[in-house]
Amino acid sequence: MSRLSEERVATAKEIIGRFPRRKSALIPLLHLAQEQDGYVAQDAMVHIAELLDLAPAEVYGTASFYEMFKFHPVGKYCINICTNISCQLVGAWNLLHHAEERLGIKSGGTTQDGLFTIEDVECIAACTEAPALQVNYRYRYKVTPESFDALINDLESGKLTGEVPPHGTLASVRQTTTAAWSNRGVEEQAQVDAR
Numbered sequence: 001m002s003r004l005s006e007e008r009v010a011t012a013k014e015i016i017g018r019f020p021r022r023k024s025a026l027i028p029l030l031h032l033a034q035e036q037d038g039y040v041a042q043d044a045m046v047h048i049a050e051l052l053d054l055a056p057a058e059v060y061g062t063a064s065f066y067e068m069f070k071f072h073p074v075g076k077y078c079i080n081i082c083t084n085i086s087c088q089l090v091g092a093w094n095l096l097h098h099a100e101e102r103l104g105i106k107s108g109g110t111t112q113d114g115l116f117t118i119e120d121v122e123c124i125a126a127c128t129e130a131p132a133l134q135v136n137y138r139y140r141y142k143v144t145p146e147s148f149d150a151l152i153n154d155l156e157s158g159k160l161t162g163e164v165p166p167h168g169t170l171a172s173v174r175q176t177t178t179a180a181w182s183n184r185g186v187e188e189q190a191q192v193d194a195r
């Protein structure tokens, strides 16, 4: 939908300055775009390509490799329910169907209020704690229909606001580098290039 805002362009330039090569900033800039719109919009990818001297196809080619980048609007809370073998053996399909019924959407869908998206996903590396899910990449283990309902209630009531930030806020969590590090990568690369 939208290009990066002025404020995010300023952050993007700061991030780019941390790397010897501009294109190394691609993933952090994709996170910035996702933070802005909740997903990586097409115009944002074109804008990122301009900032990094890349072709838009290169930006999309990298972004589409990663499951955590979305290319369409998703809910404030993305719930990834693992339906791979370990989870499947202990009730993952039941859990997924329960989640679909509880939220009134099918896997891949988003609730009308924009709060929840459900996805059934491959192994999320929590097989010993199956069945497992992630909500905005925060794990929940040995999930039952009852504990799923409790999770939804807690998210709806705001009880988990501190623990589970809205989808796409990784960029602001990670941008803690001090001014002393700004442009460090560029300066160091200039020294290497001068040799």
Ligand code: FES
Pocket (backbone or CB within 6 Å): 082, 083, 084, 085, 086, 087, 088, 122, 123, 124, 125, 126, 127, 130, 131, 132
């Ligand atoms: S199979 Fe579900 S976490 Fe590995």
